[in-house]
Amino acid sequence: MAKERHGKSRVKPSGKNAGGKKPFDKKKSSVGKKPIDGKKSSDDKKSFEGKKPFDRNKPNSNYKKKAAPQRKSSSNPNEIRLNKYISNAGICSRREADMHISIGSVTVNGKVVTEMGYKVQLTDEVRFDGRIINPEKATYILLNKPKGFLVTTKDEKGRKTVMDLVAGATTARIVPVGRLERQATGLLLFTNDGELARKLTDPRQRVRKIFHVELDRNLSQADFNKIKDGLNIRGDIHGVDEISWIQGASKREVGIKVSTGSNGLVKAIFEHLSYTIARLDRVVFAGLTKKDLPRSHWRELNAQEVINLKNL
Structure with missing residues (x-):
């Protein structure tokens, strides 16, 4: 027998498990890890015992929905907050109106009002920087007046007035501009634009x-x-x-x-x-004519006619 080197025999390891490593056992799993098949362990099942499934259609019993606040209706439909009155007149926003009210730019029936939330009647005279304003849309109606109608908004004796002729023209509170005799006929303008009405009846304007x-x-x-x-x-x-x-x-x-x-x-x-x-x-x-306007009929002014009146 041949002598071995250094007096010892060397056995070479062979196979995949060389190096002293233990073979992998597929039956064992690392501690604390879930099975690879996706199934819940018995411990997971126990943690959900006694709990009801979540139902998205049912609200949480601990949550109480707050009721929406209800707006209080005004006791008087003819009353309106002053800042809204100014806003409706197209002057500015409500917030800006509050600022103008606070500095005394607004009067109601001749008295300066600085109170926030102040309410006015639709029949009150409201002025902004000295100019009368109206919360309604500016309306301009031209009537070809017939005989026998008084030019007034109301007659105590119950006689016919021109307001009867334009009753269906608008819901705005319009009034006749100037006067005509009861038996006179022809053009009569109605509007809720107080500034224009005063201008057209001022002798100095030479209308x-x-x-x-x-x-x-x-x-x-x-x-x-x-x-x-x-x-x-x-x-x-x-x-x-x-x-x-x-x-x-x-x-x-x-x-x-x-x-x-x-x-x-x-x-x-x-x-x-x-x-x-x-x-x-x-x-x-004032430049308006009776063209295409038969007696007793009325029509609304167009935008250009309104501009012409204001530029007189």
Whole structure:
């Protein structure tokens, strides 16, 4: 037998388990790990015992839903908070309105109001920086007035008024601008725009009006010239812008354009000359005409007409 080196025999390890490692046992699993087959262990099952499954349709019994706060209805439907009144008028937002109220920019019926939450009636006069405002949308109605209707909002004797003719025109609180005699006919404007109404009735604004006048007899040339030159009535000189006979009609009918004085000026002129007016028809008012507007009918002004009125 051959001698082995160093006097010892060496046995070489062979196979995969070389190096002294123990073979892997698939039956054993590491401690604390879940089985690889995805099934719950008996310990996991015990942890869920006695618990009810979660139902998404059922609210948590410990959760109490808060009831939504209910708004208190106003005891008076005609009352409105001052800041909302100003906001509805298109001046500014409610928050900005509160600021203007606090610094005294708003008056109600002539008195400065600085109280937050103050309520006003829709019939109150509210001014912002001295200008009357309205919480309703600005409305402008033109009527071709017939005979027999009073130009007023209400008559104590129960007689017919022009408000009866425009009752279905709008829900806004409109009023007639200026006046016309009960038996007079023609153009009459209604609006809830107080600022424009005052402007159109101010004699200093020289708002143009044209009347078709029919007299009880022919107008003489002498009286025609007197009217054209101006009349002294009770110490005041009253004149007209223009006067002319109606083309194709008798000398009883004339057209008169005025832009000063009250609506009673035309009547005062002819009464001073001992004429009786048989028919008085206002055919033009502040640039508005009766075109396509039959007697007793009304229409809303268009946007351009409103702009024209405000630019007079």
